[in-house]
Amino acid sequence: MAYHMNKERLLIPMLLFLILFFLNSVARAENSLLQGAANSGSNKTSLAKADLRHHKLEVAKRLPVTERRDNKDESKEAFSITGLVQNPIWITKKNLSQLRHATVSKPIKGKTDKSVQYTGVPVLTLLEIVKIQKNKNDKLAEENKKQGNYENAEKMANTKVNSDIVVSVKSKDGRQIVFLLDYLLQSPENEIMLVDDKNRELPELVIKNGNSNIFPLKDIISVDIMQFSVKYDELEDNKLHYIIYGGGNAGIYLPDILEKCKTVDTPLKTLHTGTSKNKHKKYSLYEILSKMPEKVEYTDIFTVISDNGDLASFSFTELEPPNPPVVIIQNKNNTQYSYDLVAADNNGRVRWIKNVRQIKRINLKQKPMIYVIGMGCGDISLLTNEAISYMGRADVFVCMEKYKRSFAGYMSGKPVLFDPFFQLATFYRKHHPKISEEEAERKSKEIYENNMQMIRDALKSGKTVALLEPGDPTIYGGWRNWLSPNFPSDKIKIIPGISSLSAANAALGEYDITETSIVVTEPETLKHNESLIKSAAETESTIVIFMGISRMDVLVPIFKKYYAKNTPVHLVFYAGITGNEMIIKTDLEKVIEDTRANKENFLGLIYIGSKLR
Incomplete structure (x- = not known):
């Protein structure tokens, strides 16, 4: 009898321990999501920390691909997730099919009683795998905490960083869309997904509340995580309340646009609850931006800035109906106007920006560029994360024949325009030993001129060209002899590599x-x-x-x-x-x-x- 009683007494604490261990594991899994990245846009308006507590994300099982693809001839099409991540990866159709899927019902435009069912992998699941990098302040706070400098750690953690993490998705045909990480965190898990297409090798992007004329976005080739910063421009009093776009101080006076917009009714409360209704008007930020002379794009980010530096950023995607409204309130005090912003997220929580001074437009569309990427010594283990990320952003490649095999996994079946070595007379003659030196010179010159035209055509069509250069391009890089004379320096970006x-x-x-x-x-x-x-x-x-x-x-x-x-x-x-x-x-x-x-x-x-x- 005593034995059985002791056994029961032992079982109770053991069960309690197992329950506590399970709950602790779940909490760790939820809070591990994009650790540190949520604070990248931290300020009074950011809800990222709260969203991490509320967001329930099952930890995705590890992709059956390594962080770096091996040097086998993996020429199958795949999409990349690169940029500001710890584990850049390339995902094939087979890889994607092995991850946990979710389902979303998307209404058909113009038919309120009908919808389409999509099954795919939530973008948040993929971001959990690649792990978005922490910003500088988060890292400094963590280092100070480890060293016991808790006061400095708290100071760093609370320092306002006027920057946001952006997720940029690009399709094979060059179309692109960006949305903020905060928007992802605030949305239900299955709102934004990559969906398997049985008739295609590459997935499509489905956003439940996205405009049906744009989405789904088919044949996704890259998901790029980037950070952008916003600078508050000191303007004269008579130049306040501008929508600024295109750089510099060129902009549009906000009251001029409001004259073209209709007021809206919204259940959102105003900041000035004590004022009478006839002293303030509400306008949809989406309509305000739609009235701008320059067409708004799905690669635009709009940052609303107050007079004390508080800010809130929105992608054009999240401003579109039927997303929760984002409202600009015009307050009138005698002859003076002031502006507030009120925005609600999908969970019904509201954020406020009082005394708006600027609405800045930042276009993150990938511009046609030539990336000269340092490939290191040719060993895949010495390839830098930056080189991997820029390979993911490329639309077409220029590289030697050897690289087509050794780095096929990172090139993911994207086109290769040419091998630059064949435009050298000595190299051409080596492969055609029966021709004379004069003939080799003539042929190589023709090849060279044709190659330059191929790059020009690619840039003209909006494509990004990646030249895979051995070693570090800045140390005796041969590309300077044949590429630089043909293209302006602002069209060329050098990505350093590990030199031999x-x-x-x-x-x-x-x-x-x-x-x-x-x-x-x-x-x-x-x-x-x-x-x-x-x-x-x-x-x-x-x-x-x-x-x-x-x-x-x-x-x-x-x-x-x-x-x-x-x-x-x-x-x-x-x-x-x-x-x-x-x-x-x-x-x-x-x-x-x-x-x-x-x-x-x-x-x-x-x-x-x-x-x-």
């Missing part, structure tokens, strides 16, 4: 070559500037030579003028490429012979200096 110099330095980590200077150069510079070699020899600096393996016969006689024959020379081949990296340690006397014994005459760096002993 960094990888080679790591491979030679046993030597302290940074004790003195490191001179990074190339053969032609050395050939016409022997004083550089002399100075390096006298100061025991280490010289690192790019593109010099094939020029060894020319370089060695020059070096022998200033260095002893037994000066160490190290050749690093395939730096950073796992399984292929190779170091040949020799000296100035034997380096030509050792170089000839090795078949590779391109992918190698030359190190020379006494610090290599």
